[in-house]
Amino acid sequence: MGKTAHVSAIVWIAALSLAAWLWLLLCQGFFWRTDIRLPDRTAPREWPSVCVVVPARDEAAVLPASLPSLLAQDYPGPAEVFLVDDGSRDGTGDLAHALAARHGGLPLTVDSPGEPPAGWTGKLWAVRHGISLARAREPEYLLLTDADIAHTPDSLRELVAAARTGGFDAVSQMARLRVESPWERLVVPAFVYFFAQLYPFRRIGRRGARTAAAAGGCVLLRAETAERARIPDAIRQAVIDDVALARAVKGAGGHIWLGLADRVDSVRPYPTLHDLWRMVSRSAYAQLRHSPALLLGTVLGLALVYLVPPLAVLFGLAAGSAPTAVCGALAWLVMAGTYIPMLRHYRQPLWLAPLLPFTAFLYLLMTVDSAVQHYRGRGAAWKGRTYARPDAVADEG
Template sequence: MVVRVVAWVALAAWVWLALCQGGFWRTGQRLPPRRTPARWPSVAVVVPARDEADVLPSTLPSLLAQRYPGAARVILVDDGSGDGTAAVAERLAREQPGLPLTVTSPPPVPPGWTGKLWALAHGVTVAGEVDHLLLTDADIAHDPESLVALVEAAGERDLVSQMALLRTRTGWERLIVPAFVYFFAMLYPFRRVNRPRARTAAAAGGCCLVRRDALERAGGVAAIRGAIIDDVALGTAIKRSGGRIWLGLAEHARSLRPYPTLRSLWQMISRSAYTQLRHSPLLLAGTVAGLALVFLAPPALTVAGALLRDELVWAPAAAAWLVMALTFVPMLRHHRQPVAAAALLPVTATLYLLMTVDSAVRHWRGRGATWKGRSYPG
């Protein structure tokens, strides 16, 4: 009887998720309708970069080559790199004419700040009095019309953010990366983020166009200075201060950051998973139980019910598994992956469950989040 109840509860959960969780599984949230502005606003592109010498030759030229009718410049903030990032950036600017490039370095990181946000704040200061800031990561490559598309789509919005298309070349990337965006959208349904009156707020840090005055009204970068998940914190700060925000999937930006092994993907996800749960053991327990019920129980009970020939177990469990797979199909198509891979979502969810637990264990051991050679206690 307990097993039957679990199977039917899992099915009910998936029906609710599919119908009532903001259409999180839909991938139609692309840039809003574009309108050419009467006056092209000035834009500063701020790129915090730490040990990015390897990827910059593939990404920085795409920013310098932006075909933008208004005043625009690129500011690369060398965040204490030890691999010659600044020298590589300056060489690329000399080799390719385009938008002017400023390479700068911030003072030492003060207490209470993450390194990336301190570099970002320094870049915003160097930018001066511009209308918009495009905050983008060093691993993001932009199409030549990316900046124009963002500005035209922004309209009266204060923040326009796009989830860059992530790399899916290796087997591990193909298994884990589409689910990463899928789970993010499940937590922060894009359609709810984009509703002015909805409380849900988020952004995608790889590509954020923000009005300078809206950022100042929200307290500047200093308002989120200690955030590990800085993009969600930025979107929340802008929306809470009365700003209009928009989040969707990118059409003109893609990440070139390679995650060729399970270890590299594990580190990327586990570094912030427990932070997402506000370091709460109660939320961790609920998350583990929820993932087990929603993602693991349907395939397990489908097999068990079939072996036991109990239709009241395998039928609802199989239906739940089917709904799960169907909601994953649009994200797989967005990443140009085979639809059949949707059946493997429970496997990926199991890995995410283990990554989340590992993130909590790291926190309890006092290791905190680690990224680019820096550790944070949070």
């Protein structure tokens, strides 16, 4: 009797996992589709002025592959690049000057704001300084882009055309991340897949929808909207600044759009699992608002959705429980099927799709490690800086 009850409980858990996947497949904004690209657009009669703001801290390794692509933009209107050197120790600022002298193109200003005051992340303090410099030019748009992002020559032109045609206050593209090492192939497409699952791109672009997110590597922002939303002052403590920016813009009545990029690529390498682990764990617990309850819910949710299907198949086969094995296999099939479009987007082999439970398990461990590092006082650490929780900063103040 006890064994039968045990098997029955496993069947119900497997069935619940399958139900969760059917709901995700049909009711979560079709997050798994990868056809959300820059919307229909036409060239404006007069091209507005744009200032490009690039915060950079110790980026000498990637700058030669990214900065020349910005300087080479074939934008028909007035455009200028502001690179803000956030206390680099590797000669980032000098290298930027040298690259501009070598490649020419758009005008480049390199400046530094000094160390950020308490309550500011280094990146957002640099963005604030860059926007302050840009305001002297009275641009209509700001392009906020990271120092590891390379743009095709028509990237800025297409972003502005999309913003103007669609009436968007912010247009953001999820840069295509590097997938060259074995660990990058396993982990990186899943990173974008999980992001889209949390923030379905289709919902973000709908007027009146509550879902808000952006990809910090490439955000074209109307300057007037940035001022109205108090960007970046309103989000100065945000470690996950792109989502915070999108929420601030929507909160100020702005219309935003987010999709996958065709013209924007990240050139930053994450060759080892350790590199990818640091990239995820440094901000995962901040995403959960440093809440133990949300952490527990996330771990249980990841286990139910991603780990139960393969475990149910193994248990069902071992225990001779066909319902358990069938529910697990169907859930695993739906999971792998929804992952295939993202693998195709990244031009990766489809045999990686059934391995998604293993990748999800890695993300689960990274999330738990993020919380552990936070409580050890090493949370949200990046390039020599560690950021406290916003409420901790407020308490100290």
